[in-house]
Amino acid sequence: MALTGRTALIAALGALFVGLLLPSWVGIGAVTGAVLLAVLADLVLAAPVRSLRIVRGGATTVRLGDTASVELTVTNPSGRPLRALIRDAWAPSAWRPGTAETASRHTLAVPGGERRLAVSVLAPSRRGDHHAHRVTVRSLGPLGLAGRQGSHHVPWTVRALPPFHSRKHLPSRLARLRELDGRTSVLTRGQGTEFDSLREYLPGDDVRSIDWRASARRHTVAVRTWRPERDRHILVVLDTGRTSAGRVGDAPRLDAALDAALLLTALATRAGDRVDLLAHDARKRAAVIGSSPSEILPAFTNAMALLEPALHETDMRSLVSTALRMAPHRSLIVLLTGLDAAPVEDGLRPLLPLLTKRHEVVLASVADPHLDVLAAGRGTVEAVYGAAAAERTRADRRHTADRLTRHGVTVLDAPPAQIAPALADTYLALKAAGRL
Amino acid sequence: MTGTAPAPPAAERAPGRPTDATPTSLAPTGRGLARRARWYLVFLAVLLVAAVGIAVLNRGHRYPPIDPRSYDSDGAHAVVALLEHQGVKVELGTDPAAAANGADTLVLPEPDLLSPAQLRAVAAARHQRLVLIAPGPAALGVLAPGIRAADEAGDAPFAPVRGTQPGCSLPEALRAGSASTGGMLYTSGSRGDGCYQRGHAYPLVRTPSGGGDVIVLGSGRFLRNDELAGDGNASLALGLLGSQPRLTWHLPDYTAPVAEGTPHKSFGDYIPKGWHWALYQLAVAAVLAALWRARRLGPVVSENLPVVVRAAETTEGRARLYRRAKAHGRAAEALRRAAAHRLAPALGVPLQAGAPEPEALCAAVAGRLPERPAADVRALLYGPPPTDDAALLRLADDLDALERQVRNP
Numbered sequence: 001m002a003l004t005g006r007t008a009l010i011a012a013l014g015a016l017f018v019g020l021l022l023p024s025w026v027g028i029g030a031v032t033g034a035v036l037l038a039v040l041a042d043l044v045l046a047a048p049v050r051s052l053r054i055v056r057g058g059a060t061t062v063r064l065g066d067t068a069s070v071e072l073t074v075t076n077p078s079g080r081p082l083r084a085l086i087r088d089a090w091a092p093s094a095w096r097p098g099t100a101e102t103a104s105r106h107t108l109a110v111p112g113g114e115r116r117l118a119v120s121v122l123a124p125s126r127r128g129d130h131h132a133h134r135v136t137v138r139s140l141g142p143l144g145l146a147g148r149q150g151s152h153h154v155p156w157t158v159r160a161l162p163p164f165h166s167r168k169h170l171p172s173r174l175a176r177l178r179e180l181d182g183r184t185s186v187l188t189r190g191q192g193t194e195f196d197s198l199r200e201y202l203p204g205d206d207v208r209s210i211d212w213r214a215s216a217r218r219h220t221v222a223v224r225t226w227r228p229e230r231d232r233h234i235l236v237v238l239d240t241g242r243t244s245a246g247r248v249g250d251a252p253r254l255d256a257a258l259d260a261a262l263l264l265t266a267l268a269t270r271a272g273d274r275v276d277l278l279a280h281d282a283r284k285r286a287a288v289i290g291s292s293p294s295e296i297l298p299a300f301t302n303a304m305a306l307l308e309p310a311l312h313e314t315d316m317r318s319l320v321s322t323a324l325r326m327a328p329h330r331s332l333i334v335l336l337t338g339l340d341a342a343p344v345e346d347g348l349r350p351l352l353p354l355l356t357k358r359h360e361v362v363l364a365s366v367a368d369p370h371l372d373v374l375a376a377g378r379g380t381v382e383a384v385y386g387a388a389a390a391e392r393t394r395a396d397r398r399h400t401a402d403r404l405t406r407h408g409v410t411v412l413d414a415p416p417a418q419i420a421p422a423l424a425d426t427y428l429a430l431k432a433a434g435r436l
Numbered sequence: 437m438t439g440t441a442p443a444p445p446a447a448e449r450a451p452g453r454p455t456d457a458t459p460t461s462l463a464p465t466g467r468g469l470a471r472r473a474r475w476y477l478v479f480l481a482v483l484l485v486a487a488v489g490i491a492v493l494n495r496g497h498r499y500p501p502i503d504p505r506s507y508d509s510d511g512a513h514a515v516v517a518l519l520e521h522q523g524v525k526v527e528l529g530t531d532p533a534a535a536a537n538g539a540d541t542l543v544l545p546e547p548d549l550l551s552p553a554q555l556r557a558v559a560a561a562r563h564q565r566l567v568l569i570a571p572g573p574a575a576l577g578v579l580a581p582g583i584r585a586a587d588e589a590g591d592a593p594f595a596p597v598r599g600t601q602p603g604c605s606l607p608e609a610l611r612a613g614s615a616s617t618g619g620m621l622y623t624s625g626s627r628g629d630g631c632y633q634r635g636h637a638y639p640l641v642r643t644p645s646g647g648g649d650v651i652v653l654g655s656g657r658f659l660r661n662d663e664l665a666g667d668g669n670a671s672l673a674l675g676l677l678g679s680q681p682r683l684t685w686h687l688p689d690y691t692a693p694v695a696e697g698t699p700h701k702s703f704g705d706y707i708p709k710g711w712h713w714a715l716y717q718l719a720v721a722a723v724l725a726a727l728w729r730a731r732r733l734g735p736v737v738s739e740n741l742p743v744v745v746r747a748a749e750t751t752e753g754r755a756r757l758y759r760r761a762k763a764h765g766r767a768a769e770a771l772r773r774a775a776a777h778r779l780a781p782a783l784g785v786p787l788q789a790g791a792p793e794p795e796a797l798c799a800a801v802a803g804r805l806p807e808r809p810a811a812d813v814r815a816l817l818y819g820p821p822p823t824d825d826a827a828l829l830r831l832a833d834d835l836d837a838l839e840r841q842v843r844n845p
Contacts, residue, residue: 001731008725015717023710028717035724050461091739105733126742134462136734151734152460246747253747311743370748374755375774381825382759384832388767389755390748391774395790398777402790 001043002138007145011035035145042141047082047112049137049150056132056156058119061302064163067096068122070156072135074108075115082110083140085147088120089133094158096123124160127255127305132156161301162255166263166420173267173424180432198222230272232436233331234427236261237323240307241281241314243338246368248416253366254309256416257336260364263420264334264427265300269293271431276326277303280319281310289326316347320354332360332436334423339365339397339413349403356408360435363404364412364423367397502545502569502656504528504685509662515673518664519683522674526683533557540682541565545656547575549688555579564648564680569656570620580650582625586637589623595634597657599667604631606642608675612668619655651676764828765821772817775835782842794818804842813838 014031022030053075062068076082086106095103106118124130135154140147198214201221214222238244238261244254265275277300279286286303288296314337323333333355337348355361374390377383401411410430414422430436464472499506504516505528516526532544532554542563547555548571555578558566566579576583587593597618602609609615609631621637624630630638639654653676658669677683707715758767773791780792783800798817802810816838822828 003724003728003731005725005728008721008728011721011724012718015714015721018717019711019714023713025713027713028720031717032720050463051459052461054460085733087733089734089737091737093739133737134734135460138733149731149733151462153462154460245743246745246749248747252742308742368747370746371751374748374751378832378836379829381829382755384771384829385759385767386752386755387832388770389751389758392754392766392770393751395770395773395777399790 002147002149003039004140004144004146006143007035007039010038010145038143039146042143042146043148044141045080046139046141046146046148047076047078047080047084047110049084049139049148051077052082052137052152053077053115054135054137054152054154056154058156059122059158060156061159061161062122062124063301064124064127064160066123068124068158070120070122070132070158072106072118072120072154073115074110074118074137076110076112079112081112082108083142083144084108084110085138085140086118087136088118089136090120090122090130091133093126094122094124094130097125099123122158124158127160127162128308129306130158130160159302159305161305162258162262164259164262164301166259167266169263169421169424170266173263173421173428174270176428177267177271177431180428197225199225232273233327233329234264234268234273234275235323235327235331235333236264236275236277237319237333237335237337238277238279238285238304238307239281239314239319239335239337240279240285240310241337241343242309242311243314243340243343244281245309245311246338248366248368248370251416252309253338253416254307256366256419257364258304258307259416260420260423261304261334261336262297262300263424266297267424267427269296273436275300278319278323278326279303279307280322281314282312283315283318284322285310287322287326313343314347316343316351320348320351324354327359330358330360332362332427332430334427335361335363337363337365339363339367339400339411341396341400344400344404349407352404352407352409360410360430361408362410362412362423362426362430364414364419364426365397366419367413367415369415500688500690502659503687507661509660511661512656512659514661514664515659515670515677516685518670518674519678522678524678524681524683526685528687529684530687530689532686533561534684538682539564539680540684541567541677541680543567543569543677543683543685544571544575544579544688545569545686546688546690547571547579549690550575552578562646562648563684565676566645566648566650567653567676568650569653571652576622576652580641580643580645580652583628583641583643583650583652584623584625586621586623586635589637591621591623591635591637593621594619595621595637595639595654597655600632600634600639602631603633604629606631606640608672608679609640611675612672615668615672616658616663616666617654619653619657621654622652762825764823764825768821768828768831771832771835775839776817778839779842801838801842804845808841 011031014035017031018027021027055073055075056070057073058070059068070088072086072088074082074084074086084107086108088104088106090104092100103121106120108116108118110116122130132155134151136149136151138147138149198211199222201210201223205223209223211222211224238254238257240254244252244257246253248256261277265277268275274290275296276290277286277288278284285307288299288303291299327333338344352361371390371394374386375394377387397413401413404411410426412419412422412426499508499511501510502512504512504526507513520526532550540563542558542561542565544550544558544567547568550558552574555575559578568575568579571579573585573588576585585593595618597616599614600617601614602612606629615632617632617639618634619639621634621639622630622641624638624641625643628641628643631640632638641652643650643652657663659673664670664673776792776797777787777790779801780787780797783797783804785792785796785800794817798810798814801813802808805813816831816834822831
C-alpha cells in the first residue's frame with residue numbers, strides 16, 4: 001500500500017472545514033474518516049499488482065559509453081485498468097550518472113486485458129555484466145489517493161563491453177599495413193620477409209634486390225618483390241593481477257591494456273595473422289583460442305567485459321606455462337603487465353628464457369603520467385621530495401626495462417593514451433623487420 | 437525515459453525467458469509472511485512478558501515527602517498511625533473546600549498550591565484547628581492574618597532544622613520540650629504566639645482565628661517517619677495534630693498550576709478557540725504526508741564498488757618517507773641521476789648500465805658550456821649530498837638551470 005500527496009493535501013484542506021464549521025473531535029473524525037474511506041475505496045478499486053505479467057526484451061550487450069534500450073512488456077490480465085508508476089531497478093552504474101532516479105521511473109497506463117511497453121534506456125558507466133534488480137509497480141486507484149505496491153523479479157543481463165577508444169588509430173595503422181603489404185605503390189624490401197614475385201627493374205629500385213639468375217633467363221633486369229609474412233600467430237597475455245588494479249587517471253591500468261589489446265587484435269587480424277587471448281592472475285581468467293577473423297573482435301570484447309583486476313599477486317609460473325601451452329609454435333607473445341621492479345624481477349625474469357627461446361616477446365606496460373607531474377615539482381620541500389621519489393620510480397622502471405631488453409624482449413612503457421598506438425606501431429615494426 | 441508503445445509479438449522472445457504464464461511477483465504469501473514475522477513475534481512476546489514482570493515486581497509507589505500514606509523515611513505514615521492509636525479519626529482528603537465536620541484539624545502541607553478561591557473556601561470552612569506547613573504570603577494573608585513571613589519583616593527567611601527549646605507558653609510545645617524545628621520563619625503578629633525562636637522570628641506560630649486556632653509551621657520535618665522518634669518530635673506532632681477528635685490531611689495536587697503570579701499567555705492563547713481543532717487536523721495531514729513520503733518505490737539497489745588504488749600512491753608514500761627521514765642525500769642522488777640520464781643523450785655521451793661515465797659527462801658539459809667552471813659542474817652533478825632542505829631545493833633548481841643551459845647554450 002502507498003499513499004499519494006493528494007491524500008495529505010485533502011487532509012490539510014480539511015483543516016479549513018474543521019476550523020470554520022465543526023471545531024471539535026467530531027469535525028476531525030468526519031474529515032479523517034472521509035479521507036480514509038476514500039483511500040480504502042481506492043485500494044480496493046486499484047488494479048492488482050500480483051497478477052501482472054511482466055516480460056523483458058531488448059539489448060543484451062552495449063559498448064561502454066553507448067546506450068542500451070531494455071523493454072518491459074507489462075500485461076494486465078485483470079478487468080480493471082492499471083495506472084501505474086513503475087521502477088525498473090538496476091545498480092546505479094547501469095544508468096547515466098545522475099539520472100538513475102528519473103531514468104528508472106515509468107508512468108504507464110494499461111487498460112484491462114491489454115499490454116503496454118516501457119523502455120528503460122541504460123548507459124552503463126562500468127564494464128561487465130549489469131543485472132536487473134527488480135521491477136516495483138505502484139498501481140494507483142481511480143481517485144489517485146492511494147495505490148497497491150508490489151515487486152516482480154524479471155531477470156535480465158546487459159553486458160557492457162570495453163569501449164575500444166583506440167579504434168580511431170586503426171585507419172592510419174591499416175594504411176601503414178597496406179604499405180608493408182605491397183598493395184600500395186611503395187615496395188619494401190625487408191630482410192626475412194617472404195618472397196612474393198619478380199617484376200621488371202624500374203629506376204629507383206634497390207640494386208641489391210635484383211635477381212641476377214632470373215635476369216639471365218629473361219631479356220630484362222628482374223627484381224624480387226617481397227611481402228610481409230602472413231598467418232603468424234600472436235598471443236595477447238593480459239596480466240590481471242594487482243599491478244593492473246592501479247588507477248592511472250580515472251581508470252585502472254587494465255582498461256588501457258584492454259584497449260591496446262583490442263587495437264592490436266583488429267590490426268593483426270586485418271594483416272592476416274591469428275590472434276589468441278589469455279587473461280591470467282593467480283589463475284586463468286579468460287582465454288579465447290582460434291576464433292575466425294570475422295568473430296574475433298566480438299569474442300575478445302565479450303571475454304574482456306568480465307575481466308576485473310584481482311587484488312593479489314600474479315602467479316607468473318602458471319601464466320608462462322599456460323601461455324606456452326597456448327603457443328606451441330613460434331608466436332609473437334604480447335605481455336600486458338606492469339614494470340614494477342619486484343614482481344618482474346622475482347616472478348617474470350627467471351621464466352623469460354622459456355618464452356624467448358622460441359617466441360618473440362613484447363612487454364607493454366601502462367605508465368602513469370602523474371609521475372611526470374610529480375617529477376617536475378619544484379619550489380617547496382614537499383614538491384622536491386616528490387620529484388626525487390618520482391625520479392627514483394622512473395629510474396627503477398628504466399632499469400627493469402633495460403634488463404628485460406637484454407633478454408631479447410621488446411619493452412614498451414607508455415601512458416594510457418599512447419599505449420595502444422605504440423603497441424600497434426611495435427607490431428608493424430616487427431612485421432616489417434620480418435621478426436615474426 | 438518513458439515510452440508507451442504496443443507490445444512486440446511474442447515470437448520475438450528468446451526461449452527460456454519467462455513467458456506470460458510465469459508469475460514473477462515477489463509479493464509475500466500468507467505463509468511466507470508468517471514465517472518471516474515469526475521471530476519478530478517471539479521477540480515481541482518476550483518483551484511484553486518482561487515488561488509485565490518488571491511492572492509487577494516494581495509496584496512500589498513513590499509518594500511525595502510528608503505524605504500520610506508513605507512508609508518511606510520522608511513519609512508521614514508513622515504519625516498518622518500514632519494518632520489513630522490515640523483514637524483520632526484520620527481522613528485523607530483532596531478537596532480543601534470540604535466543610536468542617538464538627539471539631540476537627542485540617543493539615544495543609546502545600547497551601548501555596550491552592551488557588552485564592554480554594555484558600556477562601558478553607559477559611560470559610562471554619563476548622564477547629566488549621567495546620568499550615570510552610571505557607572507563602574498568599575496563604576498567610578487569607579488563612580492566618582497578622583502572621584507574616586520573616587523576610588517581609590527584614591529578618592532571615594530560613595533557618596536550618598535542628599533541636600531547639602520551645603521558649604514559649606504553648607502547652608503542646610512545653611510538653612514536647614526540645615524538637616526538630618526550622619525551615620521558613622514567621623513573625624508572630626500581635627495576637628500570635630511564637631515558639632522555638634530563631635533570631636527575631638519563629639518556625640512555629642499559633643494564632644487564634646474565629647472559634648479555633650491556626651498553627652503555622654516553617655517545616656514539616658519533625659513529622660517524617662525517620663525524625664519522629666528523635667527529641668520531643670512525636671509529642672509535638674501528637675499535640676499539634678491530635679488536639680481534636682478528627683483529623684483531615686489534605687493531599688496536595690502537585691499537578692495543579694501554581695496559583696501565584698500573572699498567567700503567561702502563549703501563542704496558542706491568541707488563536708481563536710475553534711482553530712485549535714484545525715491545528716489537530718493539520719497534524720493528521722502531516723502524518724498522512726509522512727506516510728506518503730516514507731513509502732519507497734522498491735528497495736535501494738546496492739553496487740559492488742571497485743577498489744580504488746592510485747598507481748602513484750607508492751611513489752607519493754616514498755616521497756613522504758624521504759621527507760620524514762630527512763633523506764636529503766637519497767633525494768639529491770635520485771635528482772642527480774635523473775639529470776645525468778637526461779643530459780647524456782643531449783650531449784651524445786653513451787649510457788653504461790643506465791648511467792653515463794662521470795668523467796665523460798663532465799667533459800662533455802664543459803665542452804658545451806666553456807664559461808662554466810668544470811669543478812662547479814662536477815660538484816653539482818657528483819658533489820657531496822646536501823645537508824638540509826634549503827640546500828636540496830637549491831640543488832634541484834641548479835640542476836634544472838644546468839639542463840636548460842645545456843639544451844640552449
